[in-house]
Structure formats: C-alpha cells, structure tokens
Amino acid sequence: MKRALPVALLFLAAVSILMMVACGQKKGTTEKKVEKKTITLSGAFAIYPTAVQWAEAFQKLHPEVKVEVSAGGAGKGAADCIAGLVDIGMVSREPDKAELDKGILAVPICHDGVFTIISEKNPAAPEIAVKGMTRATLFALYKEQKKMTWEEIAGKQGGKTPVSVYTRSDACGAAATFAKFLGKLKQEDLTGIGINSDPQMINAVLNDPNGISYTNFSYIFSKDGSVVTGAKVVSIDANENGKVDPEELVESRANAMKFIEAGTYPIGRTNFFFLRGKPTGILKEFMQFCLGAEGTKILNDVGTSLPLPQEKRDQIVKEVI
Numbered sequence: 001m002k003r004a005l006p007v008a009l010l011f012l013a014a015v016s017i018l019m020m021v022a023c024g025q026k027k028g029t030t031e032k033k034v035e036k037k038t039i040t041l042s043g044a045f046a047i048y049p050t051a052v053q054w055a056e057a058f059q060k061l062h063p064e065v066k067v068e069v070s071a072g073g074a075g076k077g078a079a080d081c082i083a084g085l086v087d088i089g090m091v092s093r094e095p096d097k098a099e100l101d102k103g104i105l106a107v108p109i110c111h112d113g114v115f116t117i118i119s120e121k122n123p124a125a126p127e128i129a130v131k132g133m134t135r136a137t138l139f140a141l142y143k144e145q146k147k148m149t150w151e152e153i154a155g156k157q158g159g160k161t162p163v164s165v166y167t168r169s170d171a172c173g174a175a176a177t178f179a180k181f182l183g184k185l186k187q188e189d190l191t192g193i194g195i196n197s198d199p200q201m202i203n204a205v206l207n208d209p210n211g212i213s214y215t216n217f218s219y220i221f222s223k224d225g226s227v228v229t230g231a232k233v234v235s236i237d238a239n240e241n242g243k244v245d246p247e248e249l250v251e252s253r254a255n256a257m258k259f260i261e262a263g264t265y266p267i268g269r270t271n272f273f274f275l276r277g278k279p280t281g282i283l284k285e286f287m288q289f290c291l292g293a294e295g296t297k298i299l300n301d302v303g304t305s306l307p308l309p310q311e312k313r314d315q316i317v318k319e320v321i
Contacts, residue, residue, distance in 0.1 A: 043077015
C-alpha cells in the first residue's frame with residue numbers, strides 16, 4: 001500500500017498535464033487571430049473629401065482595416081507613393097513619364113475640371129461674362145507676363161485697371177492641368193503671384209477685384225450648384241469667336257458637369273490613384289470598392305468630383321486592378 005500512493009499521484013499528474021495540453025490545443029483552434037491592416041493615402045486636395053468618405057465607409061465593412069487619408073497636393077501624393085511612404089498617392093493630373101518609369105501604376109478614379117475665376121467686383125465682369133476669355137489671352141498673362149488691363153481684355157474704351165495674376169506655389173494638379181491647357185506647359189512655366197492651396201486661390205480674387213486665378217471644380221462650385229459667393233467663373237471662348245456660346249457657358253455646376261462628362265470642357269482632367277504596382281489583398285478590395293456601386297454613390301453624394309462612366313469603371317476593375 002505504501003508503494004501504491006506515489007503511482008496514483010503520478011497517474012493523476014499525467015492525466016492533468018494531458019488535459020491542460022488538450023484544452024490549450026482546443027482553445028488555439030477556436031480563437032481566430034484578426035490581423036490589423038492599414039491603408040494609407042495622401043495627395044490632391046481635389047480627391048481628399050471623397051477619399052475621406054470612402055475610407056470611413058470601407059472601415060465599416062472591414063473593422064479590421066484602418067484607412068488613413070491626408071491632403072497636401074498632387075505633387076506630395078505622387079512623391080509619397082514613389083517613396084513608399086503611402087499605399088496610394090492621390091494625383092489630380094496626368095502622370096508624368098518619369099513617374100511611370102519608376103513603376104507607378106496610375107489608376108483613373110474620377111474626373112473634374114479646372115476653372116479660371118475673377119471677382120464679381122472686377123471692373124470688366126459684365127463684359128467677360130459675355131465674351132469669355134481665350135486661351136491666347138490666358139497664355140499672354142500666365143506665360144508671357146504681358147502687362148494687360150481689364151479694359152483691354154474686355155474691349156472697353158478708357159480705363160487702365162491692371163490685371164493681377166495669381167498662380168499656385170505648391171506642386172498641384174490644378175496648376176499642371178491649367179499649364180497643359182495653355183500650350184503643353186508645365187506648372188513651373190506659369191508666372192504670377194504664388195498662392196498655396198485652392199481656398200487661397202479663391203480668396204485672392206475675393207480680396208483683389210483686379211485679380212485672376214484658377215481653381216478646382218470641387219472648390220468653386222457648391223453642392224447646391226452655385227458659384228462661391230463673390231466669385232465668377234470665366235467661360236473659355238474655345239472657338240475664339242469673341243463670345244461665349246451655349247456649349248462654352250460654365251456659370252453653374254450643372255453646366256460644368258455636363259461639359260466635363262461630355263468631354264468637351266477644354267480644361268477637364270482625370271484624377272488618379274497612384275500605386276506601386278498592381279494591388280493585392282485588402283488594397284485591391286479598397287480599389288474595387290471605390291470604383292464600385294457604393295463608392296460611386298459616395299462620390300456623387302460628396303459632390304466634389306464626378307464619377308467616370310460606368311463602362312470605364314468596369315473596364316478598370318477588370319483589366320487594371
């Protein structure tokens with residue numbers, strides 16, 4: 001009997017150890033570890049408001065994913081993506097060959113336009129509303145630094161009101177698109193008083209009745225369709241016949257949308273998501289979400305950019321992503 005006790009104790013200890021191991025294995029098989037993932041975006045102010053809403057909606061569908069969005073301009077978005085600092089660079093202009101040569105995949109995500117603006121208090125505002133402005137006049141102001149008066153531009157007699165020219169000082173898609181429209185120029189070819197950001201470009205003409213600047217669709221047109229109070233959009237006299245024809249008039253958001261979607265607006269542009277190669281995993285799912293039905297609804301609800309035609313979106317999802 002004295003020898004039976006240690007044996008019994010050893011048996012009970014062995015059984016306890018086996019049970020602990022079995023319970024540990026069972027627990028390990030039933031608990032699924034959720035991997036936290038992060039998607040990062042930076043870049044164009046034009047895309048930023050929509051990207052923030054895309055991020056919030058996608059996170060609700062995927063609680064394990066965190067989507068971080070920051071603005072800073074198209075130049076920053078491109079540079080951040082190339083340097084590997086973000087997963088997606090938001091770029092509101094066509095990609096440069098140098099960027100594509102570095103392995104960037106530029107995925108069209110939405111579109112909009114860039115608009116020349118002046119103050120409602122501009123001395124030539126009534127005449128400009130009827131005549132518009134030609135590419136040649138804008139080229140003379142922004143590239144040739146020609147000293148012009150508003151009376152000269154409007155075809156009015158008398159008056160010597162000088163034109164104050166404002167341009168973007170930060171690398172951005174609006175300036176790149178505007179420069180390309182003027183004659184395949186680059187942003188650095190534009191001259192004028194340097195201003196940082198779209199809101200400041202608008203404030204420039206609001207505070208200076210003699211000023212002219214340009215800005216994105218998302219900043220000059222409010223959601224209700226009107227133009228920012230105190231500013232006027234300058235229609236482009238594309239055929240240079242000395243007047244604004246019906247197909248050139250962009251006095252409201254509805255007009256602008258119609259011409260952008262038809263591809264007839266002369267300073268229209270496509271906005272892109274820059275990626276370092278073809279997306280996979282959760283990044284691919286995010287791209288598909290943005291270009292899909294729910295992402296398109298969000299884009300329309302935000303109203304700061306316009307969705308690409310559905311057939312184009314479907315093609316991108318099928319062939320590019």
